[in-house]
Amino acid sequence: MLTNYRRSAHQLAQLLYEQGIRSQKVLDAIALTPRHLFVDDVLQHKSYQNTALPIGLGQTISQPFMVARMTELLLQLTSPSAKILEIGTGSGYQSAILAQCFEHIYSVERIKALQWQAKSRLQKLDLFNVTMKHADGWQGWQANAPFGGIIVTAAAAEIPQALLAQLDEDGILLSPIGDREQHLVAVKRQGDSFISEKLEAVKFVPLVAGAID
Ligand code: SAH
Secondary structure, eight states: OOTTHHHHHHHHHHHHHHTTOOOHHHHHHHHHSOGGGGSOGGGGGGTTSSSOEEEETTEEEOOHHHHHHHHHHHHHHSOTTSEEEEEOOTTSHHHHHHHTTSSEEEEEESBHHHHHHHHHHHHHTTOOSEEEEESOGGGOOGGGOOEEEEEEOSBBSSOOHHHHHTEEEEEEEEEEEESSSEEEEEEEEETTEEEEEEEEEEOOOBOOSSOBO
């Protein structure tokens, strides 16, 4: 356990500010969240570096800059009261940051062991406004739709249609799209139209169909 994590987390927030993150809400959440609790013990010394790290089962905890950037974009394009769906809970770190910026988060993870660990981490941190489910995120979460914002933290070749269908009017979906070359894409729903904008190049693990134990 890092005893001085507050200082490290604060320095990470400062670095993200220098790299262009301007939302105070997001920077505060980064500064307050013990990222070392979201990685394995052997990687704790790297947990406040601005890098993605392995979390087992071939998956990664996203790079802090990308977590902050996607959360900031969602805040700019939706509102803090928007109901948010996250696809790809992974370590739960992005969920923890979202939980401090929005009223309620729904998060879906296809790998049971990761979902289970993420759930206990968020409980430990008293973040009770995240509802999690072990399922295939390609299907979204119909029972809680529509969502004001949907954030996908794994890359598909194309945006799953079920996710677009679960967007609320004026809702925003943010997702990495592509195979070897990926871009962050923002899609806005207006009635039955979907207006998409291609943003910066990114690198995420693939969005895989089907849930596993
Ligand atoms: N936001 C996470 C990122 C984890 S990596 C974090 O910061 O820790 C992406 C996650 O998406 C992985 O855990 C992977 O298992 C999950 N994933 C991939 N395909 C999925 C699918 N179809 N449904 C739900 N989760 C999926």
